[in-house]
Amino acid sequence: MTVTANHPEINSSAMAQLKVVIVGAGIGGLTAALALRQQGHQVTLLESSSFSNEVGAAINIPPYCDGVLKRLGIDLGKDDRIGAIECTGCAIWDGAVGQKIISLDYHAESGRWQHLRRLVHRAHLHTALWEKVVSTEGPGKPCILQLERKVASVDPDQSEVVLANGERVSGDLILGADGVHSQCRKALEGGPGYVPFDSGISAFRFLIPTQILQDDPLTRSMIKSDGSLTVTRRQIVSIYIQPMNPNHIEGKGSEKQLMLLIASEFALPVKAILEKAPEDETRIWPLLDLPELPTWVNGKLALLGDAAHPFLPHRGEGAAQAIEDAVSLGVLFPYGTTVDEVPERLALYQKCRKERATRIQVASRINSQPMEVQRKMGFSPHEFDNYSFSHDEFHHSSHALQKAKSFKKISHWRQPISFGPSPTPYHSGNGSITGGLPGTQPQKIVRSIRFATSKTYLEGLLPTESFSFVLPDTVVQASFIHTSFQNLFWLGGSGYDRVGLYIHGTQYNSPNGEVVPGTFVPILFENLVDAIVSRRDEFGAPVLGCDIETVDDGSSNTVELRWRGTAFGRLCWAQLHRNEISDENGSDALYREAPAKHNPDLGLLTYRYVPAVGKPGMADAEYAVLEPYDKSPLPEGNEDHQAEDASNRVVQLLDDPKKRHVLPGIV
Known part of the structure; x- marks a missing residue:
């Protein structure tokens, strides 16, 4: 089922179509484009990159995200090209001594949720969304995707985007999905004062074929343990190192060498995994954070994803929350929404999304602390899943729209x-x-x-x-x-x-x-x-x-x-x-x-x-x-x-x- 209705008049009349301009074509921007396309609107995406080298490692797809993607026609359980796998558990190891601290069995609780917790390569999901957005098949008209279009500023009063080359792109609705360094954010009231800051944590990202780890007796034990992120014979291993500022390390060479230097006193199995990281694919990513914005909207402009709420990776819900933002927008702007209704619908979007996204964002910050600190704060990541997973944004936003229409x-x-x-x-x-x-x-x-x-x-x-x-x-x-x-x-x-x-x-x-x-x-x-x-x-x-x-x-x-x-x-x-x-x-x-x-x-x-x-x-x-x-x-x-x-x-x-x-x- 898609987030749309049967509208035989979509191709015969533009009276009820909105012209939507989305700045940024990452996971959030593409999902919003797909949802709004399926509602019958005309969507243009402005992407600053050339899409020549879409990067990223595995991202977490919680049950609530798996369900809304399915509504959009992205069935992670059936599309083999995406290569998603079920996340059945998690093992947390102490890298310094090579001992397992805790093991969680997610598969035992899968019956509690309507959908599955999955893992997917970011680039594969991005490609699947991209293909659906521009395809001539499926509900709605293909979206217009313009690459290498750097945005200089946004005018929410005129509902206009100004590009670096001086070109102006106007629409009835402007969505800023342009990431943590968002230009669209500057168009919010007080927006220029909200800039991302260094969280003090950096992450190394790379991918290793699982077979390489299975063939090495030194690393085999870490990935075959009960509770590891496993589906059938495929496994995913995540290594997280904190806290050390790489700018304070002298004589650093390549990013892989820097990673090995930081982990020089780690246990042998952990170092063995790191040594297998591809030299040319290992990247260091400073993890940025952002103070909570007082508002996500201004007139006919709204932010979504990292532009509104960048996440630390410790709960793995950043992409999922961007997707929820996009689905909410698709629901709240059905075919027939008028231009005059755009500001009030964006206010409803903020009401639907801001509290939940902020709460999960705060939980991700707490999750970045050592486990003993989390315990002292009374925080349990596993118990927080009860809040996070017991939600369906399609239903939530649909109910909100129904009530808003009734009271209007x-x-x-x-x-x-x-x-x-x-x-x-x-x-x-x-x-x-x-x-x-x-x-x-x-x-x-x-x-x-x-x-x-x-x-x-x-x-x-x-x-x-x-x-x-x-x-x-x-x-x-x-x-x-x-x-x-x-x-x-x-x-x-x-x-x-x-x-x-x-x-x-x-x-x-x-x-x-x-x-x-x-x-x-x-x-x-x-x-x-x-x-x-x-x-x-x-x-x-x-x-x-x-x-x-x-x-x-x-x-x-x-x-x-x-x-x-x-x-x-x-x-x-x-x-x-x-x-x-x-x-x-x-x-x-x-x-x-x-x-x-x-x-x-x-x-x-x-x-x-x-x-x-x-x-x-x-x-x-x-x-x-x-x-x-x-x-x-x-x-x-x-x-x-x-x-x-x-x-x-x-x-x-x-x-x-x-x-x-x-x-x-x-x-």
């Missing part, structure tokens, strides 16, 4: 607000089982489809930042549940049906600091107005009314959701068997998170929103609601219908104009 116009907000303002007034509510007719018992039949899905997507259905998931994992569980209430006294012996989406493993952080774990319900559908109105008024549940039809032939069930004869949803179960519902945990046991992986699930979480009368866009009241599970025992005869094989459970969501503001959020 005056709208009538009502339940369910997870999907934004309702275009037409619907009733909503819930319903509960009550007593049966005299001499009889009420009955409840429950059919459920439980599935694993994306946490970062479901986060967009959580109504406020006070709601979150208990675990950082990006793979979570949710259920579509159909409940049939039958033989109800207040309905003269008849009943009604409910179908809902239940998101397990969530929690609400109350203002007083209390954390309430539960199952969040963003949407319910019911087929009885009385139940809808009653439960909505009492509990503020997010319900829409529709027809719900059930076909039960004994071994299979189909539940169809309809609006005035048009089907918009279908749940199917085949090869069913029936279980008696146990009353051990009460009548609502089927709705809760089980088996528990964390704190007990206390009930169903919803969010009540009451629109103010005569004041569009304002609420009389809005707050979280916890409906505790019903622990009262059930009468006999209540049933749970289950299909053992997952292939026998199917969810189909169809298009319907009456529910169009909700269905895209569920799909």
Whole structure:
């Protein structure tokens, strides 16, 4: 899937296209060009180099970056030309004595994340992006790539880039992806005062064929140890030396000789690896840093990547954060964005990206310190992965854009607000089982489809930042549940049906600091107005009314959701068997998170929103609601219908104009 929509009018009209000028064609600039091209915009890249010698070693692709690249059509797991490998672990050695300090097994945790942690040669990824950006195939028009175009200055007011040769290039949107020595940064307010400084650390970069290290008994042990960065038979070794300023070393020769001089007292296996470094490919790179910028944007200009936030390499997330910047820009500037909207969208881009990028940038600085210093600071690189990896920038920016559009116009907000303002007034509510007719018992039949899905997507259905998931994992569980209430006294012996989406493993952080774990319900559908109105008024549940039809032939069930004869949803179960519902945990046991992986699930979480009368866009009241599970025992005869094989459970969501503001959020 690409970060785009189907726009048949892209080639026939330029009315909704933006002219985008990107300064710099590194990883970040090319990714931004690809994302914006796929949205249908006209993109021009200005690159100061000739691309004759693109250099670099292996770069880290965290799970969150692997996922967004895949959306852009860069599938690192399938494209053999890129040569990406899965990063299954990491071994840290003390180079002075040649002893392993710690070994981390990343492969054991790979199931927590939707995508894989990978390693890729920077030049190979750069080439893959370059080819897609200028290709005549794929969504959008090929980008214009101009090489050897050195930028002298940028005028954000005129939305213009001035080249060193005096040429002027104008656009509707200017993006500065021109690295740590950015010219575009100088066009920000106060930008000239923010210049990169020497971090005090330098790195030597080179590549050695793994086979050479495997053939040497002295180095073989270091690269074959458990936890090394290994996939199949290929391995990557990283050597990091600090701290010594090379300018203070006298009589230095080549950069390789300088490296060997610095490491002269290291253990023999480490020196043996360094001695195998190619003389003509070994490079020393002073690692530069930059104070946090107060802003990344000015008018129609925005920075991304190292121009905004250069990273020290100790967490290996610099390239990944540049890619996230680019993906965010692609999402926030869909086809149809007007020139007048550019400044506010760039402000939204900064809101989406600046806090996260800065937090990871700070973590990289802490990571550069010796391990004992990190421990004293209470910092754990491995634990920080929970924050870093449990994110999807495509989903995050998509949700932000949806909310920004919703609040920009005056709208009538009502339940369910997870999907934004309702275009037409619907009733909503819930319903509960009550007593049966005299001499009889009420009955409840429950059919459920439980599935694993994306946490970062479901986060967009959580109504406020006070709601979150208990675990950082990006793979979570949710259920579509159909409940049939039958033989109800207040309905003269008849009943009604409910179908809902239940998101397990969530929690609400109350203002007083209390954390309430539960199952969040963003949407319910019911087929009885009385139940809808009653439960909505009492509990503020997010319900829409529709027809719900059930076909039960004994071994299979189909539940169809309809609006005035048009089907918009279908749940199917085949090869069913029936279980008696146990009353051990009460009548609502089927709705809760089980088996528990964390704190007990206390009930169903919803969010009540009451629109103010005569004041569009304002609420009389809005707050979280916890409906505790019903622990009262059930009468006999209540049933749970289950299909053992997952292939026998199917969810189909169809298009319907009456529910169009909700269905895209569920799909």
